[in-house]
Amino acid sequence: MRIALGVEYDGTDFLGWQRLTHGATVQGALEQALSRVAAHPIEVTCAGRTDAGVHGRCQVVHFDAPVERDMRGWVxxxxSNLPASVAVLWAQAVPEAFHARFAARSRRYRYAILNRPVRAALDARYVTWERLPLDAGAMHAAAQALLGEHDFSAFRAVSCQAAHARRCVLGLQVRREGAQVIIDIEANAFLHHMVRNIVGSLLPVGRGQRPVAWPGELLAGRNREAAGPTAPASGLTFLGPRYENHWQLPAEVSA
Structure with missing residues (x-):
């Protein structure tokens, strides 16, 4: 039986999602916990890997269960076998054709910036601190140049292993909520560090150091060295993928 899970995690103390031979990873912790439940080795496939320090609101994974357990039992x-920073939100049987990565029609990320003179205490693990005032309206206007399908080489990490840099950004909004500036982005898929590099190029616009047209010019130039720095991982959360309704997954990950 193929099973899909929704997984929430605080990525601060992990070396990222992907299982490694050294150090703690979210995938490693989840597979270890599920293997204990099944009393059999289990490997999972995720909708989208996240980097060290990046959080997950509803990562989706699938695995083929070697034993029968009810869905409540898997959750x-x-x-009960996971560290406090990881939780399985739900479990659901899915058709054998379902694939957490390849069935996803899009992925969604949120980047949170605490924009005030004083650094964070309570939210320090989940935001990036920017002490200079930011113009969220200017950042939003600048971000609209990135909508649609483009070559995102200007916002691609040197270490990115994707076959090509063409991606389609379906939505990109920047708004202020009190002391925070929130950046929401949805795309069919993302390049390595793509969201953090986009944020790093929107911040100078928000500070008034660059014109609103600058991110669009970077996109057209396709030169990573000309763009802004990679924003810190702490402010980034993978909200989750979206799937077609016919998979009948929970509303938070359905189109």
Whole structure:
């Protein structure tokens, strides 16, 4: 039986999603917990890998269960064997054709910036601090040049292993909520560090150091060295993928 899970995690203390031979990863912790529930080795496939320090609101994974357990058993059993920073939100049987990565029609990220003179205490693990005032309206206007399908080489990490840099950004909004500036972005897929590099190029616009047209010019130039720095991982959360309704997954990950 193929099973899909929704997984929430605080990525601060992990070396990223992907299992490694050294150090703690979210995938490693989840597979270890599920293997204990099943009393059999289990490997999972995720909708989108996240980097060290990046959080997940509803990562989706699938695995082929070697034993029968009810869905509540998978959820509670996994949670009881996971560290406090990881939780399985739900489990659901899915058709054999379902694939957490390839069935996803899009992925969504949120970047949170605490924009005030004083650094964060309570939210320090989940935001990036910017002490200079930011113009969220200017950042939003600048971001609209990135909508649609483009070559995003200007916002691609040197270490990116994707076959090409063409991606389609379906939505990109910047707004202020009190002391925070929130950046929401949805795309069919993302390049390595793409969101953080986009944020790093919107921040100078928000500070008034660059014109609104600058991110669009960077996009057209396709030169990573000309763009802004990579924003810190702490402010980034993978909200989750979206799937077609016919998979009948929970509303938070359905189109």
């Amino acid at each position: 509670l059993g996994a949670c």
